[in-house]
Amino acid sequence: MPNIFTGWHLLLILAVILLLFGAAKLPALAKSVGQSARVFKGEMKAMKTEDGGTAEPAADAPAHVDASAEAPPARGTSESQP
Numbered sequence: 001m002p003n004i005f006t007g008w009h010l011l012l013i014l015a016v017i018l019l020l021f022g023a024a025k026l027p028a029l030a031k032s033v034g035q036s037a038r039v040f041k042g043e044m045k046a047m048k049t050e051d052g053g054t055a056e057p058a059a060d061a062p063a064h065v066d067a068s069a070e071a072p073p074a075r076g077t078s079e080s081q082p
Contacts, residue, residue: 021029 018026
């Protein structure tokens with residue numbers, strides 16, 4: 001099978017991506033792809049440890065946090081008063 005992605009093909013693909021998403025959105029797109037890959041990697045390591053492996057969790061993988069734990073206390077509760 002011939003090499004499909006030669007230098008000119010890659011330049012053409014990058015130009016089409018640039019036209020579709022725009023230069024301003026590309027850094028945000030790259031960041032979200034990187035975060036997704038990091039979360040996936042952490043989940044794979046967690047699955048391996050559940051299966052009996054002794055792999056340590058990735059230091060760069062974000063911990064899963066309950067969304068309600070980060071919410072500020074409601075107004076009028078005893079936690080918000082000094």
